[in-house]
Amino acid sequence: MLYEDLEELLNEYNWDDGFETPKEILINPYCDLALALKIFYLADGFAYLEGAAEKSGLSEWKQFINSLYNNILDNKYKESGRQYEIPLTKVQKHKFRKKQIPEIFLTDL
Numbered sequence: 001m002l003y004e005d006l007e008e009l010l011n012e013y014n015w016d017d018g019f020e021t022p023k024e025i026l027i028n029p030y031c032d033l034a035l036a037l038k039i040f041y042l043a044d045g046f047a048y049l050e051g052a053a054e055k056s057g058l059s060e061w062k063q064f065i066n067s068l069y070n071n072i073l074d075n076k077y078k079e080s081g082r083q084y085e086i087p088l089t090k091v092q093k094h095k096f097r098k099k100q101i102p103e104i105f106l107t108d109l
Helices: 003-012 020-027 033-042 045-049 059-073 090-098
Strands: none
Touching: 003 020, 003 033, 020 033, 020 059, 033 045, 033 059, 045 059
């Protein structure tokens, strides 16, 4: 599956169907940092960065989002020159910087 196919699959994906399809996209060799960040934020990465995982009873979500967060930090997904605009306002980015959230989650590609 090519990058464009992965992106189309993600854009058409219904998140009520669980995490299997996003997991398949993330293990695909064409998955890059831009696509991984997009999946992170579509999977409610904002709530994760706010600390909702500790309070959440959604164990499957917690496992998925925590694993993705760590894989992004561990540079599992490389930059490919594709762009992704982080879906946060300047104020949200500022608040997360004060909480020492890593820049990779706050900087547009």
